[in-house]
Structures are given as C-alpha cells and as structure tokens.
Amino acid sequence: MKLIVNGEQHELDIEQDAPLLWVIREELGLTGTKYGCGLAQCGACTVLVDGMAVRSCVTPVSSVDGASITTIEAVEQDEVGARVVEAWVRHQVPQCGYCQSGQVMAATALFKQNMNPDETDVQVAMTNYCRCGTYNAISEAIASIKEA
Numbered sequence: 001m002k003l004i005v006n007g008e009q010h011e012l013d014i015e016q017d018a019p020l021l022w023v024i025r026e027e028l029g030l031t032g033t034k035y036g037c038g039l040a041q042c043g044a045c046t047v048l049v050d051g052m053a054v055r056s057c058v059t060p061v062s063s064v065d066g067a068s069i070t071t072i073e074a075v076e077q078d079e080v081g082a083r084v085v086e087a088w089v090r091h092q093v094p095q096c097g098y099c100q101s102g103q104v105m106a107a108t109a110l111f112k113q114n115m116n117p118d119e120t121d122v123q124v125a126m127t128n129y130c131r132c133g134t135y136n137a138i139s140e141a142i143a144s145i146k147e148a
C-alpha cells in the first residue's frame with residue numbers, strides 16, 4: 001500500500017482495514033494526531049486527505065491508498081494551515097492542547113474551501129469537541145482569519 005503523508009511517500013505492508021490513525025501514529029511515528037473516542041465523534045484524530053478533514057480513527061487505510069495526507073506536523077507547510085496556526089497562537093486557543101491538532105486541521109480544511117465562511121459554514125466544519133471549553137477562543141481565532 002502506498003501512502004503519501006506530509007509529502008513523503010511510504011510503502012507499507014499493513015492490514016487493509018487498519019485505521020489510518022493507527023498507521024499515522026504507530027507505523028510512521030507521527031504522534032501529533034490524537035486518539036480520543038475512536039468513534040468519529042470527538043475529532044481529535046482529524047487529518048487532511050486531499051485537503052478535506054477526515055476522522056482518521058474510523059478511516060480504513062485502504063480507502064486513502066494513493067491520497068495525499070497532511071497531519072498537524074506539516075500543516076504549516078500549507079499557506080492556509082500556517083494562517084490558522086498563527087491565529088491559534090495569537091489568540092492563545094489551546095489549554096491542555098489534546099484536541100487542538102484536530103481543531104487546527106478542521107479549521108484548515110474549512111478555510112481551504114472558503115476563505116470567507118459564514119456562521120453556518122463554521123458550525124458545519126467545526127464540530128470537534130474540546131473538554132477544556134476553548135470554543136470562544138476558537139471562534140475568535142476563526143473570526144480573525146476571516147478578517148485578515
């Protein structure tokens with residue numbers, strides 16, 4: 001199986017139904033992407049697959065064979081991702097930080113599709129949970145990107 005992760009190509013001999021999250025963390029050692037619920041609920045495991053936000057805990061690796069995957073480790077190589085990270089830092093969004101790589105990936109996918117999303121677009125895209133309740137700071141960071 002061929003995976004392209006953060007611009008690097010990997011040939012992997014793994015089970016077809018292995019979750020993408022496991023492959024990213026255990027096979028490739030990219031531990032910035034987090035495991036939360038394992039049920040496609042919390043969004044901690046969000047990565048980009050061809051620019052779209054995907055919950056990697058429920059994504060069989062076989063379904064992304066040949067696709068371009070971006071994790072938090074390389075998000076700043078993307079012009080939009082770099083703007084999102086900069087806004088997250090400026091607004092000091094993270095508290096414990098556990099959910100934040102997923103939040104940043106979800107926001108990056110949102111802005112890659114539309115640099116001026118309306119409230120509905122934001123609500124649809126930003127469904128990741130944050131146990132620390134950083135939602136207000138996330139909203140401020142997102143608003144600042146729209147205005148930038």
Ligand code: FES
Pocket residue numbers: 034035036037038039040041042043044045046055056057058
């Ligand atoms: S760990 Fe994937 S959505 Fe929660």
Ligand code: FES
Pocket residue numbers: 094095096097098099100129130131132133134
């Ligand atoms: S910053 Fe702690 S869970 Fe979101």
